[in-house]
Amino acid sequence: MKTKLNIINFLFLCIFAFSGTSVIAQGKIIDQIVAQVGEEVIMLSDIQKAKLQLIQEGMEVSNTDDCRILEELLFQKLLLNQAKIDSVLVSDDQVNASLDQRIRYFEAQIGGREELEKFYGKSIAQIKGEFFKTIKDNMLAESMQDKITENLVITPKDITHFFNELPKDSIPYINSKISVAQIVIYPEITEADKMKSKQLISEIREDVLKGEIRFATAAIKYSDDPGSKMQDGDLGWQTKGTMVPEFEAAAFSLKKNELSQVFETQYGYHFLELLDRKGDNYRVRHVLISTKANDNSLDIASNKIEKIYADLKSNTIPFEKAAEKYSNDENSKFNGGKIVNPYTNDFYWDINNINEIDPQLYRVIQGLGVGKISTPSLYENYQEQKLGLRVVKLLGKTDPHMANLNDDYQLIQKACTESKKQVIIDKWIDNKINSAYIRIDGKYKYCNFKYDWEIESK
Numbered sequence: 001m002k003t004k005l006n007i008i009n010f011l012f013l014c015i016f017a018f019s020g021t022s023v024i025a026q027g028k029i030i031d032q033i034v035a036q037v038g039e040e041v042i043m044l045s046d047i048q049k050a051k052l053q054l055i056q057e058g059m060e061v062s063n064t065d066d067c068r069i070l071e072e073l074l075f076q077k078l079l080l081n082q083a084k085i086d087s088v089l090v091s092d093d094q095v096n097a098s099l100d101q102r103i104r105y106f107e108a109q110i111g112g113r114e115e116l117e118k119f120y121g122k123s124i125a126q127i128k129g130e131f132f133k134t135i136k137d138n139m140l141a142e143s144m145q146d147k148i149t150e151n152l153v154i155t156p157k158d159i160t161h162f163f164n165e166l167p168k169d170s171i172p173y174i175n176s177k178i179s180v181a182q183i184v185i186y187p188e189i190t191e192a193d194k195m196k197s198k199q200l201i202s203e204i205r206e207d208v209l210k211g212e213i214r215f216a217t218a219a220i221k222y223s224d225d226p227g228s229k230m231q232d233g234d235l236g237w238q239t240k241g242t243m244v245p246e247f248e249a250a251a252f253s254l255k256k257n258e259l260s261q262v263f264e265t266q267y268g269y270h271f272l273e274l275l276d277r278k279g280d281n282y283r284v285r286h287v288l289i290s291t292k293a294n295d296n297s298l299d300i301a302s303n304k305i306e307k308i309y310a311d312l313k314s315n316t317i318p319f320e321k322a323a324e325k326y327s328n329d330e331n332s333k334f335n336g337g338k339i340v341n342p343y344t345n346d347f348y349w350d351i352n353n354i355n356e357i358d359p360q361l362y363r364v365i366q367g368l369g370v371g372k373i374s375t376p377s378l379y380e381n382y383q384e385q386k387l388g389l390r391v392v393k394l395l396g397k398t399d400p401h402m403a404n405l406n407d408d409y410q411l412i413q414k415a416c417t418e419s420k421k422q423v424i425i426d427k428w429i430d431n432k433i434n435s436a437y438i439r440i441d442g443k444y445k446y447c448n449f450k451y452d453w454e455i456e457s458k
Contacts, residue, residue: 035074036439038081042073067447074440074453078432079141088147090139092241098135099128099242101342107382108358114226122236123227129238148428149421154413162416163405172403174411176351179395180365181337183308183322184329184379186388187293187301194264194291201269201289202262208271209259215273215285224268224290233272233285240280247272251284267385290385305376305389312373312391319373319393328388329381338395351397361392368394426451 035042050069051061103116103124110116117123122130204222207213213221219233228235240248247270250260254274262271268290275283293301308326311317317325323337332339338347339361355362364374372394379390398407405412429451440455447455 034441034444035070035077036437037074037077038084038437040077040081042070042077046073064448067444067449070440070444070447071449071451071453074438075429075451076138076141078429078436078438079144080137081436082432083140083144086144086147088140088143090136090143092136095132095136095139096128096242098139099131102135103127104342104382108360111359112380113382113385117227123225123231125238125243126227126236128242129236132239132242145425149424152417152420152424154417154420158420159409159413159416160405162419163412172411174398174401174403174408176398176400177348178351178354178365178397179347180339180349180361181319181323181335181393181395182329182332182339182379182390183305183319183327183337184332184381184388184390185301185305185308185326186328186386187297189291189293190297193294193297197289197291198262198264198269201271201287204287204289205259205262205271215287219285219287222289223287225286225288228286233287234275235284235286237281237283240282247286251282252277301389302376305391309373309376309391312393329390337393347395348398364392365394368392370394370397 031043031045033041034044034047047066047069051065054061054065107113107116110119113124120127200222204213204218208215208218216232219229223229223233225233238251240252243251244265244267246263246265250263250270250272251274254260254272256274256276258274260270260272260274262269264270268288270286270288272284272286275285277283304326308322312319312322320336323333323335327333327337329337335347340347341349349358349361354365360379364377368374374392376389376391379388380386381388401407403411433452433454438454440453442455445455
């Protein structure tokens with residue numbers, strides 16, 4: 001029933017873990033093209049990386065997995081090839097938003113941005129730069145798929161019929177779900193805090209200019225960017241559009257080996273050196289000094305959240321009003337503080353996987369009854385790189401149950417839609433196979449593909 005094959009998200013995980021592999025470990029097989037769709041190629045290493053990811057997840061793999069992975073890749077390349085023919089567009093801003101969302105997921109899993117950078121041995125900027133094109137291609141393929149099915153109309157009668165036709169043993173079991181709201185207070189960053197950071201980085205830059213300290217040493221000793229500091233501040237090759245505008249404006253204003261002035265971004269104050277540039281690709285190294293709140297601001301924020309908590313406990317103000325009046329989280333304050341699940345885009349969180357999506361939230365709600373409010377606790381906003389304090393309210397919790405039309409209409413509607421989309425996609429693939437240039441290496445003749453791909457004679 002799924003039309004957006006998992007490969008679009010799955011590939012990112014594979015590449016994240018095994019990027020740069022061009023020689024397969026087993027017998028050191030040199031990488032080679034195993035299939036081609038239009039101008040889009042599939043490498044042997046693409047299949048091997050996906051298999052390695054399956055192994056890492058504790059799954060057993062066989063030659064049939066090669067076939068399944070290859071067919072998913074063929075489908076993706078067919079979509080991508082058609083997207084380019086039809087001039088389907090995905091903006092750099094959309095790609096960066098997708099990258100940011102994926103990176104936030106990994107940050108939540110591993111315990112923050114610094115831990116993620118340490119784990120992969122790369123800065124966030126390097127990770128984004130390395131996977132920018134791959135994610136853009138995946139998004140183009142996904143947009144093409146949406147275009148193919150955009151005229152599909154689903155009626156309530158279709159949904160009811162779809163559910164009634166499901167075999168009893170195919171009706172899904174729905175886990176308990178919760179909805180939560182929060183009030184977040186961030187300590188104020190004063191002008192004095194900013195000036196302190198700016199003065200420090202200006203002094204570091206002057207020392208570099210005077211030759212009193214090497215750039216690499218300055219990065220290692222002072223920079224607050226954990227992913228690049230141990231690489232002498234080097235961010236590796238970047239593609240225009242992957243970094244925040246202020247950073248790229250500085251990078252593209254420089255000549256090779258020239259040092260920028262100090263400039264500010266949402267992360268703090270920087271200066272950088274342009275190491276090389278080729279068209280829209282550039283390589284820089286930088287020093288970052290982040291701006292931190294002073295102890296007084298932290299105390300004020302702590303006192304404020306404690307006062308809000310006391311008012312909530314005494315029913316002096318409803319939670320929704322307090323969120324709108326006091327919360328510093330712009331994403332939730334005007335929704336009564338309700339937190340959107342970033343992977344379902346609604347206000348509900350599956351109790352069984354909330355720890356995987358947001359471990360911080362999972363810890364806060366442990367032992368919290370419906371309608372109850374947590375005591376104030378530290379909160380790290382990975383997306384905005386902010387540290388604050390928050391209180392959380394458990395708004396509701398559903399009981400686990402078998403899916404039904406009354407309680408799970410939206411879920412069944414989605415399943416019905418996906419099922420009908422798959423029929424459209426199947427017809428589209430069958431049609432495109434007959435008109436697109438497709439070449440598949442003959443060694444995959446043993447594969448029992450779902451679609452009638454033409455395979456070379458070996």
